[in-house]
Amino acid sequence: MQEFVWSGSVEPCLDGPRIHTYGRVAIGLCGGNAAMGAKKNEDAALVWAGEDWVFAVILDAHASSESADAVLELFETGRPELLALIERPQPSHVEVQAAVTRLLFDAAPQLARVRGETACLVSYQQGGFLMWLSIGDNQLYLLHPELQQLGQFTLTVRNYFEWIGERSSLALDVPCFSTGIRQLRKGINTIALVTDGLLEAGDRVFEDPARVSRELLSPAGISEAISTMLGEVHQQGGRDSATVIAWQVDNPRMGLMPSG
Template sequence: MEACRQVQGEAACLIAIRKGEYLYWFSIGDCLLYAFHPELAAFGQYQVNQRQFYEWVGQVNTFEQQVPSFSSGVRELRQGENQLLLTTDGLVECPGAVFSEPESIWQQCRDATAADGVSSLLAIIQKNHVRDSATVVSWKVDVSERASYASNQ
């Protein structure tokens, strides 16, 4: 906490961990986590967490508040290939709003390897003269078939 008080400025924090068929996350601030899968996309569901403004770690620190403000959760991944993607606001605030909607990010990544998808996203925002820094981390997870519920009854 003392070291945070000495920092110039503030930062957001997003931690995502996949264990087995579950995705766990902890988020402070305005970073984004997506879980892309065709079954979820059919319902327009892409985003795992929501950006939170006025939450920070640094000189202004949520953990200095009487009640710290953050979000966390657990999401079960779908059977088959899931693509997980973490990003800072630079990607979604790019001029031209090319990636302001989660579906546009998924469309750019869905048929590529995780590395190629990230490279493509970064090339597009560079071409559109992104103003803020952008960090993008992505990986794909294949969840094998689960035991059916009927066999447990």
């Protein structure tokens, strides 16, 4: 298994984009343009990657990086249980989904003692299926020609008043978050998690999911595509931190089709 754990509180990346690759996973980090006043990076990211699976977490904190760092620590603490489920001979996306949900719910009272709060997007892909859990306004893309022809690019809706931490949507009378599991289509599927610093920089051209799709599916490859997008964010003077995690899956199985 390959592992990547990063916090902008330790490595803010204010001097321009940095790209890391771990097997088929590409990770882009851009802490905002210091020349335009950016002084901190409150994003964070975690990736565990096995031979045929990827587990990724992307975080975008507010008020301080304490909440993002606390969630990173939470997943590191929960790693033995999660990996035991993921690495079973017949892994279950439903059981991983339940374990992630339980991990976050159980920790919500403890996380309420940190300063600030964070959006949190968790994604787990193994074989031909993709699970996610989202609290907040991070964005998850699932890109495939069959979906693009129907105008579908994203799996999440950006929810602007959800976080976990000092202010927590999990602590409401009715907890608020989103989660789901989707089947991948046959052929190349591209999966990407992004924070809002990519979407809201400059002229906000990357708010258009079709534009993000064109960039990520360019012949240059995912790493170069992420570098290009974050480079544009930096050149446009983006002050907010932008983080991207992306990878591709070649799924050999035909996806579900309608009858008749």
